Amino acid sequence: MALALGDPDDGYYITRDPLGRAGDFVTAPEISQMFGEIVGIWLVEAWRALGAPLPVRLVELGPGRGTLMADILRVIARLAPSLAAGLDLHLVETSPALRARQAAVLASSGITPSWHSAFAEVPAGPMLLVANEFFDALPIRQFVQADGTWRERVVGLDDDGRLAFGLGPGALVGDAPARLLREAEPGAVLEVSPASTAVMNAIAERIAREGGAALAIDYGHAETALGDTFQAVKAHAFADPLAEPGSADLTAHVDFGALARAARAAGAGVLGPITQGDFLLAMGLLERAGRLGAPLDEAGREAIRAAVERLAGPQQMGTLFKVMAVVPTPIGVAPFPG
Ligand SMILES: C[S@@+](CC[C@H](N)C(=O)[O-])C[C@H]1O[C@@H](n2cnc3c(N)ncnc32)[C@H](O)[C@@H]1O
Known part of the structure; x- marks a missing residue:
């Protein structure tokens, strides 16, 4: 993965910009500016609740086309000019194609970002961090319950020399709750993402030590659960993950239970996760939609209504996507709906 x-040379994210209608998938910031504006409001409120530290790092993991950050920066400039003047911007991005896109989109903000290949490269200090659809792109490992033991699912070659799934001897890793493992039926699949928990652990460790707040948004489950969620998506449709490696987006649902344990183990506090629908509605999505739609004609208002439905509707992104915040303890400093 x-x-x-x-x-x-050939990695999916390294060779292309996969976002948008002409690409393979569409993300929340690409649906409507309202998403990034609301995330920006949360970051401003969190910064104030933390005592308005300056200077402060604004960090985004996996910024895609830069749309989310452009919307966040516009809101910060409007609501908190001193924060806008005192922040430095750090983008963690591995894709040269998307780095170029981010540079172009953010040029008009007047803030010059620094790019990094990994979170560990972001310089120390208080930070406000956002990661939308970042953790789902990090590699997972799958373990399958077979005859009372957990065996790792591996990728090998079949008799015709094609890539195929098989079972290896690997011993179970991770910290899934013992009850979940005990009750698993034969054939049950457990997914773990050591890469994700390592990044979350490092973020939380820094927040606990130096102050700050992080918001992780992604599709996934609030508690660790069994199930095979590994998927490939190409041109807005599911694809065979082994058919043409590097040509399709590979993801898995994010285990927010595991991310929360990783954050707490590092000494930080965790707020949520709650659903994206609950988060956006509590943070004023409908009010913002009303303001944006007021000067528009009926077609414009309908487009905004459709965007609200897509972002917060239970059949769309509203329930599947979760929002979780990481803050210093004692918590209660950063506002969080619900
Ligand atoms: C699904 S896109 C989400 C983009 C953006 N956050 C949005 O919401 O539109 C995943 C992003 O994470 C980046 N990415 C994927 N794996 C990464 C890694 N290991 N380290 C840093 N960035 C990564 C991709 O290049 C892309 O920018």
Whole structure:
């Protein structure tokens, strides 16, 4: 999974901009500016609740086309000019194609970002961090319950020399709750993402030590659960993940239970996760939609209504996507709906 997505020559993200209607998938910031504006409001409120530290790092993991950050920066400039003047911007991005796109989109903000290949390269200090649809792109490992033991699912070659799934001897890793493992039926699949928990652990460790707040938004489950969620998506449709490695987006649902444990283990506090629908509605999505739609004609208002439905509707992104915040303890400093 890591090679298919990140190989320096042929990795899926390295060779293209996969977002948008002409690409393989559409993300929330690409649906409407309202998403990034609301995330920006949360970051401003969190910064104030933390005592308005300056200077402060504004960090985004996996910024895609830069749309989310452009919307966040516009809101910060309007609501908190001193924060806008005192922040430095750090983008963690492995894709040269998307770095170029981010540079172009953010040029008009007047803030010059620094790019990094990994979170560990972001300089120390208080930070406000956002990661939308970042953790789902990090590699997972799958373990299958077979005859009372957990065996790792591996990729090998079948008799015809084609890539095929099989079972290896690997011993179970991770910290899934013992009850979940005990009750698993034969054939049950457990997914773990050591890459994701390592990044979350490092973020939380820094927030606990130096102050700050992080918001992780992604599709996934609030508690660790069994199930095979590994998927390939190409041109807005599901694809065979082994058919053409490097040509399709590979993802898995994010285990927010595991991310929360990783954050708490590092000494930080966790707020949520709650659903994206609850988060956006509590943060004023409908009010913002009303303001944006007021000067528009009926077609314009309908487009905004459709965007609200897509972002917050239970059949769309509203329930599947979750929002989780990481803050210093004692918590209660950063506002969080619900
Ligand atoms: C699904 S896109 C989400 C883009 C953006 N956050 C949005 O919401 O539109 C995933 C992003 O993470 C980046 N990415 C994927 N794997 C990464 C890794 N290991 N380290 C840093 N960035 C990565 C991709 O290049 C892309 O910018």
